[in-house]
Amino acid sequence: MINSIGLNRSGSVWSGDGKQCRNEQKSKKEAVCMKRSCVADVLANDSSKVLVKGWVHNINCVGKIAFVHLRDRTGIIQIVADESMVRDLRLEMSIEVTGNRVVNGKAPSGVEIHAEAVRILGTVYYDMLPFGINRKRINASLDTQLDHRTVSLRPARSRAIFRVQQEIEEAFRSYFREHGFTQIHTPKIISSATEGGSEMFTVDFFGRRAFLAQSPQFYKQMMVGAGFERVFEIGHAYRAELHNTWRHLSEYVSMDVEMGFIESYEDLMDIEEGYINYLFRHLKSACAAELEMFGVSLPDSVEIPRLPLAEAQRIVLEKYGRRSPLSGLDAEGEKLFSEYMKNEYGTDFVFLTKYPASKRPMYTMPDPENPELTQSFDLIYKGLEITTGSQRIHDYEMLKSNMEKFGLDPENFRFYLDSFRYGMPPHGGFAIGLERITMKLLDLDNIREATLFPRDIKRLEP
């Protein structure tokens, strides 16, 4: 049943001739008493009269009959109303609608609401939306979308990325807790560089020079030594590097792991491989709809090949004629090598091991067979490095002399080094870039899509 009701700017309901009429008063009263239903519930559950709240996703008038698509966090439903009832609606207003739930094959989702009353809850103040968001894809550049983040996140597809990201984090937390790890939070304002120093943000800390942590490295190692044995942290890391690429952020979420009493760095790869398998199982049940939205199907189990970096470099050179830098593979090399692994072994993942000592931080354990190399690894996923890890040096004297070998003054790392004087066990760890794994899992083109408010060399707002 469709009534002729107009709306004034303040959002109250009036009849067409300006007199508030009894029926509408009644339905407004009902709206106040009724409990709000989410769109997904209305679609799923059989109930005659409903109250829904959400945003105006689309308005489409055919003669005197109006089709308004209302979007809330759970979905989109079609509202059918008289054209006069929705005359004052504009896209993206927040509204509430009371009406009758009707099963109708002609409705996009099979169910629609025949409106009795429409009320504006939150009006809009724009001449023009910055870009359309009610089509299959947003037709605006990523940069434009990021400038208007509260608009670009509105389509379900945009928000689905962060639902998946939440579950990646959730799986990380539950997997490592199940394996005896303790979640920690370490300081982000720190006094010294962990691995270099040039790429850190400086902070004025009450007149002293401080830095934003580029990694929780020192502190997570110290917590292994402090008796936790196994720790993990999910927190921001900061990099002041002067690059602007699809895979870099100045502020990103690092999922860090550090594990004591290991036999070798193989233990670290074992546990990370376990996490990847756990994660995929978790996502398949927790995010089935989101994965489908992105056309992603995950394997039931993943076995990750491990091979030395030098071997990968040789393959990239021999198969693709591309020379690699000493430090590893460049972006193109990582892509080519991932292609090779996909074709030869049918896997999206590969552990590259034994990076050269000169290209790894001073705390990395050298390879006993070749001191030029290290007990280290990267995890490459779909052509992108998503993890760096290694066994660490746990002997005080060895660590101290390695610092000197790297041209660093051990005095500058006193607080870190001192913690190695009290029986530090053999240990190691790794970190997974949360936005990177999210991006690759959903086959996104740019890491900024997997970040609510990305920070990069050019972007400090919003």
Add this chain to the structure above:
RNA sequence: GGCCCGGUAGUUCAGUCGGUUAGAACGCUAGCCUGUCACGCUAGAGGCCGAGGGUUCGAGUCCCUUCCGGGUCGCCA
């Protein structure tokens, strides 16, 4: 930061050899249309061509500077 490419309507883009009043699609506004779902039809509004300087009778178009964006390298998750 180095190198390469770009910046034209709200958005995404076209714009020939430097030459009249700068175009399209979507979006927006008004009107018509009772089952739309990329609705349809008619009309309309919307531009300091990123900014600044230069060459020229004349610059969206050529040159310089600068800002912004895309790619890439070193580095990294």
